[in-house]
Amino acid sequence: MTQTETNIRLSVGEEFCKPVLFINKVDRLISELKLSPQATFEKIDKITREINDLIKKIRPEGSGWGVDFAKNSVTVGSAKHGWGFTYEILLEKGLKPQDVFAKYNEGDIQWLRDNLPLDEPMLRMIVDHLPDPISASKYRIPHIWGGDLNSELGQALQKSDPNGPLYGMITKIFLDPKRNFQPTLIGRVFSGTFNQTDSIYLVNSDSSSRVKRLGVMEITDLLDVPKIPAGNLFAIFGFICPSGETFMSTNAVPKDREERKRLPSFEKIHYACKAVVSRSIKPKDPHEIDKLDDVVSKWLKADPTAEYRRDEESGEFILSGIDPLQIEILVKRINKQVNINIGEPIIVYREKITEKSPIYYTKSANSHNRILLYIEPLDEITEHLIETGKVNDLQNDKDRAKILREEAGWDAKEARRIVDVYQGSALVNGTSGLQRFDRVKSYLSAAFRDWLGNCIIAKEPATGIKVIFTDMTIHEDTRHTSYGQIAGMAFSAMSLAMLDANPHIFEPVQKIDIKSPQGSEGSVTAIITKRRGRITNVVPEGEYVRIQGQIPAAETIGIADDIRGSTQGRAFFGYEFLGFEKVPASLEEDLIMEIRKRKNMPLELPSRKSWERFIYKRT
Amino acid sequence: MVKVKNPDEIAKLVTSGSYEKKRIFSITAHIDHGKTTATDYLLRRAGLMRPEDAGQLQMTDSDLN
Ligand SMILES: Nc1nc2c(ncn2[C@@H]2O[C@H](COP(=O)(O)OP(=O)(O)O)[C@@H](O)[C@H]2O)c(=O)[nH]1
Numbered sequence: 001m002t003q004t005e006t007n008i009r010l011s012v013g014e015e016f017c018k019p020v021l022f023i024n025k026v027d028r029l030i031s032e033l034k035l036s037p038q039a040t041f042e043k044i045d046k047i048t049r050e051i052n053d054l055i056k057k058i059r060p061e062g063s064g065w066g067v068d069f070a071k072n073s074v075t076v077g078s079a080k081h082g083w084g085f086t087y088e089i090l091l092e093k094g095l096k097p098q099d100v101f102a103k104y105n106e107g108d109i110q111w112l113r114d115n116l117p118l119d120e121p122m123l124r125m126i127v128d129h130l131p132d133p134i135s136a137s138k139y140r141i142p143h144i145w146g147g148d149l150n151s152e153l154g155q156a157l158q159k160s161d162p163n164g165p166l167y168g169m170i171t172k173i174f175l176d177p178k179r180n181f182q183p184t185l186i187g188r189v190f191s192g193t194f195n196q197t198d199s200i201y202l203v204n205s206d207s208s209s210r211v212k213r214l215g216v217m218e219i220t221d222l223l224d225v226p227k228i229p230a231g232n233l234f235a236i237f238g239f240i241c242p243s244g245e246t247f248m249s250t251n252a253v254p255k256d257r258e259e260r261k262r263l264p265s266f267e268k269i270h271y272a273c274k275a276v277v278s279r280s281i282k283p284k285d286p287h288e289i290d291k292l293d294d295v296v297s298k299w300l301k302a303d304p305t306a307e308y309r310r311d312e313e314s315g316e317f318i319l320s321g322i323d324p325l326q327i328e329i330l331v332k333r334i335n336k337q338v339n340i341n342i343g344e345p346i347i348v349y350r351e352k353i354t355e356k357s358p359i360y361y362t363k364s365a366n367s368h369n370r371i372l373l374y375i376e377p378l379d380e381i382t383e384h385l386i387e388t389g390k391v392n393d394l395q396n397d398k399d400r401a402k403i404l405r406e407e408a409g410w411d412a413k414e415a416r417r418i419v420d421v422y423q424g425s426a427l428v429n430g431t432s433g434l435q436r437f438d439r440v441k442s443y444l445s446a447a448f449r450d451w452l453g454n455c456i457i458a459k460e461p462a463t464g465i466k467v468i469f470t471d472m473t474i475h476e477d478t479r480h481t482s483y484g485q486i487a488g489m490a491f492s493a494m495s496l497a498m499l500d501a502n503p504h505i506f507e508p509v510q511k512i513d514i515k516s517p518q519g520s521e522g523s524v525t526a527i528i529t530k531r532r533g534r535i536t537n538v539v540p541e542g543e544y545v546r547i548q549g550q551i552p553a554a555e556t557i558g559i560a561d562d563i564r565g566s567t568q569g570r571a572f573f574g575y576e577f578l579g580f581e582k583v584p585a586s587l588e589e590d591l592i593m594e595i596r597k598r599k600n601m602p603l604e605l606p607s608r609k610s611w612e613r614f615i616y617k618r619t
Numbered sequence: 620m621v622k623v624k625n626p627d628e629i630a631k632l633v634t635s636g637s638y639e640k641k642r643i644f645s646i647t648a649h650i651d652h653g654k655t656t657a658t659d660y661l662l663r664r665a666g667l668m669r670p671e672d673a674g675q676l677q678m679t680d681s682d683l684n
């Protein structure tokens with residue numbers, strides 16, 4: 001249920017979508033697990049309860065959002081065989097659950113398909129329990145939109161007013177193999193009416209685009225509709241943008257760039273976009289490099305959880321993402337359009353600290369500038385807020401401080417002194433005011449980011465670090481305060497501090513959920529524990545045994561084949577990113593050397609001698 | 620529910636100002652829990668496939684893997 005749970009958290013918790021429940025594959029409870037009607041209903045009750053517990057946790061104020069078989073907001077059925085029912089449908093037909101069981105035992109699936117067709121309960125749940133677009137906008141807009149609710153636009157959005165200013169969101173990008181992977185954009189109009197002839201402005205990309213065709217999607221075909229009023233989904237051809245984009249009419253866009261930057265947009269969907277695994281890709285024909293660039297950027301717009309960059313040192317293109325399986329699928333898709341050489345999957349580790357460092361005082365190479373700083377582990381809540389972009393560098397100080405205060409318990413004063421946030425880390429000005437600071441501020445941020453990007457243990461990214469500078473001396477002559485000078489002193493102070501903050505390599509860990517056929521659970525468990533995995537739960541489920549646990553991502557490479565082999569291909573399994581954990585001490589040094597070797601770095605642990613000459617000694 | 624393969628009727632529904640009968644919904648669940656299979660029945664109801672094909676056709680599976 002791991003993925004189902006995450007999806008409910010996102011849709012009900014963050015997007016404020018009201019749920020109804022369809023419990024599927026009930027045929028298997030009856031014919032495979034041979035549960036009695038009584039036991040089947042107990043199982044269905046248990047599932048409903050678990051779902052409701054989750055809903056209550058994420059939407060405690062929304063009473064009435066739970067699902068209930070007695071209130072017809074739960075369908076029970078089998079999509080494979082095409083039947084399903086809600087409570088009222090059974091009553092109307094004068095049927096009892098036992099009748100359904102009886103038909104199964106007689107093998108009369110056609111009767112079930114004819115008498116309890118699945119579309120009926122699904123459609124009824126949708127119509128009777130889900131809101132129409134106008135009712136939904138009223139309560140959803142205040143949560144999913146970042147602007148002023150009392151403005152003209154704010155009012156129109158809450159009413160889903162087709163006569164308001166044009167405003168909406170692109171929610172999904174679909175690259176159609178039948179149309180040579182040309183993009184189809186799916187979106188929703190939340191205010192105003194979208195006309196075929198409109199030019200639209202993309203708020204986050206700060207660019208305008210023309211629409212070639214406007215309409216609605218029917219499976220994979222676009223049916224032209226010249227006008228789409230608020231409260232409808234639409235599809236367009238003509239351009240591409242990242243999914244999650246907010247759009248409005250180009251005519252309503254301010255000329256001034258600063259003013260445009262302040263335009264409100266829909267809350268970004270907070271993907272935890274973490275690089276956990278990466279693969280290098282290169283076109284087989286070097287002339288196809290531009291084409292590869294194009295193809296990859298298109299796929300990434302459709303799938304914003306992956307990242308793509310050119311590695312400066314090796315000149316390779318690196319595709320990375322949170323899910324090894326997802327990267328594998330992405331690489332296959334890209335390979336269908338451009339022939340590429342594909343590297344082996346590489347795990348991306350994190351460099352983290354576990355203690356507060358002493359204060360370090362360093363100077364720039366020209367001795368004209370000095371900085372005094374220490375570092376300490378950032379709390380996990382703040383780290384998460386930064387990683388999901390909820391706290392970011394583009395916010396104004398006040399808004400950012402408010403979130404940090406309310407959600408992560410920051411001190412009000414300190415929360416307003418943030419100079420930069422990046423990669424789950426924060427740079428804080430701990431002084432009470434500095435002369436000429438504005439002049440070096442951007443240099444300091446750039447140094448902070450570079451340092452985090454390739455940190456000191458093995459040039460892996462560092463996360464969860466709070467850097468606090470408590471004093472700085474900046475030379476008055478700009479000739480002495482170049483980026484190199486400022487970055488040099490900051491780099492050495494942060495690096496020295498890191499060595500003294502008990503730094504370690506952390507590895508990505510996956511949650512794993514396997515359904516193994518009974519009898520094979522022993523060998524499946526062995527496969528996991530042999531690969532440094534930990535089993536947390538083993539429960540028999542009829543002829544299957546459900547095995548749950550966790551395993552380092554590095555150890556999952558090739559695990560699918562092993563599990564398939566020891567279960568004759570009869571196991572189901574899924575995994576999901578869980579978090580980062582410290583690499584066991586016995587493996588850490590070897591791992592560091594292995595990464596350093598791959599990156600052509602000196603095969604030794606980092607030490608003070610690299611930065612000692614920058615230490616400022618009072619004379 | 621509007622029968623599809625009928626662009627005029629769809630355009631009429633989309634542009635009509637009466638919202639009581641409109642619903643925007645999505646289906647979400649773990650991979651392989653049956654989203655695509657179940658969706659076939661809603662499409663059948665909309666007239667997009669023969670009754671006996673629902674559950675087999677997996678009409679919204681666009682993936683080319
Ligand atoms: N036994 C059984 N199998 C089902 C049922 N619904 C779907 N399946 C099977 O589960 C697999 C995945 O279904 P699919 O609709 O592709 O799942 P999706 O990944 O959620 O879209 C297919 O092999 C279906 O035939 C059901 O009610 N009972």
Ligand SMILES: [Mg+2]
Pocket residue numbers: 654655656680
């Ligand atoms: Mg599917």
